[in-house]
Ligand code: HPA
């Protein structure tokens with residue numbers, strides 16, 4: 001698995017912040033953390049669900065303060081991903097938590113694109129940035145985010161929607177996705193992680209997104225599964241995340257295999273690897289072991305990762 005070339009389509013840059021780096025950035029920026037060191041941090045990574053996880057994740061975000069932090073975070077993840085055979089990495093990043101703390105959007109995105117350029121040079125990996133809005137905030141906030149990001153339009157491939165899902169259906173963000181499309185962004189939306197299958201359908205019907213992040217709940221609805229297969233909608237699934245956030249308690253029934261059998265273009269990704277106990281290859285290993293996936297099925301997952309990516313088809317020649 002290590003050397004097998006693949007794309008990763010669902011990873012939050014902030015979720016790649018390893019405990020050692022969190023402690024190091026906190027010391028360098030004079031930020032106090034409620035945890036004493038990396039071991040105490042790792043011990044705290046026992047989550048009851050998505051919202052409980054997000055509260056820890058946003059505390060971790062507080063150590064990221066200056067442009068250099070965003071550059072180092074990006075390079076560290078891309079180097080690690082390249083070491084796992086990732087050739088193309090589409091990284092979600094949510095500026096709103098940092099804007100709240102007065103960190104200029106130019107320091108955030110500037111640091112990330114510096115990191116992307118550096119990693120392309122040194123590790124040959126094709127990193128791409130997707131800006132993600134928080135669904136627990138308002139749609140007006142998300143529209144404002146698009147305005148703030150406009151100067152970096154040529155360095156941001158797409159936009160997404162993350163955060164606390166329950167009670168925040170995709171329909172709340174229909175205008176945000178319309179505006180993003182009008183600006184030429186590719187679109188993806190978290191749906192069906194803790195929310196119901198209806199949220200997956202709403203992301204397609206009301207927000208017209210191209211890809212679904214997670215989509216776990218879609219597997220409960222045969223009509224929706226048939227539609228995802230017919231329309232070849234890529235699902236970016238994250239098994240270790242779903243396990244750690246109790247979306248599922250048993251990977252032996254994880255729907256990746258059933259969805260593959262139904263012809264849905266499923267992919268395997270890490271989500272927030274520093275918090276969930278594994279990068280992309282550990283996620284492949286977890287589902288392969290639990291479901292006894294065949295070599296042909298793993299090949300299909302890998303092929304789906306490239307075909308579902310937002311890279312220009314010319315950039316993918318040779319990978320498919
Ligand atoms: N779900 C929703 N929002 C997120 C996640 C997630 O798993 N990780 C970071 N932001």
Ligand code: ZN
Nearest residue numbers: 162190213271
């Ligand atoms: Zn996610």
